[in-house]
Amino acid sequence: MRTVLVTGGTGTTGRRVATFLRARGVAVRTASRHPVAGDDQHVIFDWADPQTFAGAVEGVDRVFLVAPLSDPDPAAAVGGFLDAAVAAGTRRVALLSSSAVTDAPSGLGALPPLVRDRVPEVAVLRPSWFMQNFVGSHPVAAGIRERGEIVTATGRGRVAFIDPGDIAAVAGHLLLGASIPDGELILTGPQALSYDEAAAMIGEVTGTSVRHTSITAEELTTAIEAGGVPHDYARMLAGMDAEIAAGSEERITTTVRDITGEEPRSFRDFLLDAHRARSAHPAGTVA
Ligand SMILES: NC(=O)c1ccc[n+]([C@@H]2O[C@H](COP(=O)([O-])OP(=O)(O)OC[C@H]3O[C@@H](n4cnc5c(N)ncnc54)[C@H](OP(=O)(O)O)[C@@H]3O)[C@@H](O)[C@H]2O)c1
Structure with missing residues (x-):
């Protein structure tokens, strides 16, 4: 293996994938x-600027791909990027x-078939909703901090929230493993909770x-539109x-354990760790 490129490499998931692999x-x-101070293994890369693709993919044989966020039709940018990556030797x-x-x-649903068409070895990770949405900069976290309130349209529907650290571990195993396993990779935490139950646990x-x-x-x-998000994306x-209200996210899978050999982190353990980190560094961001 030569080099693994981690797009979205400073974000919630990508940062953890990079840490897993470097370890x-x-x-x-x-x-x-955006540049990362003191990190000479970080490249400036913008999905909106194809001229940044060649420098990112040079010498790369495996890629963790976080698609352009908020782009209603990301296939054009991702297709051009994959052409550059495969030409540079990317296989997985x-x-x-x-x-x-x-x-x-x-839309986002066009990406799995697009990647499978262009790249020899493909793993499509389908995680449930992130536990990290309750901390850091996500709107759910902002609502908790600013008003002590989580506003959703999920009713009593349950979600098997997952820690992105577990997603990163799965991605790391798949990027390093001898082959990609067959079948859907639906990634969940160990327990499905409604937002009522999650709010009570946070309390x-x-x-x-x-x-x-x-x-x-x-x-x-x-409400989402009022925050400056285009209507179609808000809808x-x-x-x-x-x-979620109709029950789509209630399922719990064993994929994290099957691939990593470790149990996924529970929401309570996640909250305890986040709370300890915030208590130790009250002005810091828990991300
Ligand atoms: N949140 C959830 O509950 C959830 C659940 C399931 C799946 N997902 C999926 O997770 C993905 C988001 O991953 P994440 O939460 O790890 O990301 P994130 O924390 O929002 O970070 C986004 C990353 O992408 C980079 N980025 C943003 N715009 C870019 C651009 N135009 N060109 C190049 N890089 C760009 C950011 O860095 P710069 O700002 O420096 O560019 C950052 O490194 C989405 O595809 C979403 O569908 C999320």
Whole structure:
């Protein structure tokens, strides 16, 4: 193996993938739009600027791929990138998708078939919703911090929230392994919780009262739009909540354990660690 390129390499998942691989002695190049002070293995890379692709993929044989965020039709950018990567010698891609995304002719759902068409060895990771949405900069976390409130359109639907550290471990194993296993890679945590239950658990762990308010998908679309998100994207996000309300995210899989040999982290353990980290560094960001 030569070098693994981690796109979105400074983000929630990519950062953890890079750490996992480097801890095993793998040469890793992280890629994103902003420089990382003191990291000479990071390259400036922008999905909107194809001129940045060649420098990112040079000497790379495996890629962790985080697609352009908020791009309603990411296939054009990703297709051009994959052409450059395969020409440079890339043989394997682990694509970060989502349990809420199914294969489709356009949008995020177009990416799995696109990558499979172009790259010899492909793993499509379909994680459920991230535990990290409850901390850091995500709107759910901001609502908790600013108003003690989580607003969704999920009703009583449950979600098998997953720690991105577990996603990164799966990605790392798949990027380093001898081959890619067959079948769907739906990644979940060990327990499905409604947002009511998650809010109650946050209260137990932190001692701070948090409530969950469930509104309609239409109301949520309007609220997301008010934050500057384009209407169609806001409607797509609210639609994902409606799917959760209908039970789409309740399933629990053994994929993390099957691939890594480790049990995925529970939401309670995640909260305890995040709370300890915040107590130790009150001004810091838990990400
Ligand atoms: N949150 C969830 O619950 C959830 C659940 C399932 C799946 N997912 C999937 O997870 C993915 C997001 O992953 P994440 O949460 O790890 O990401 P993230 O924390 O939002 O970080 C995004 C990363 O992408 C980089 N980036 C942003 N725009 C870019 C651009 N135009 N060109 C190049 N790099 C760019 C960012 O760095 P710079 O700013 O420096 O460019 C950063 O490194 C999405 O595809 C989403 O569908 C999320």
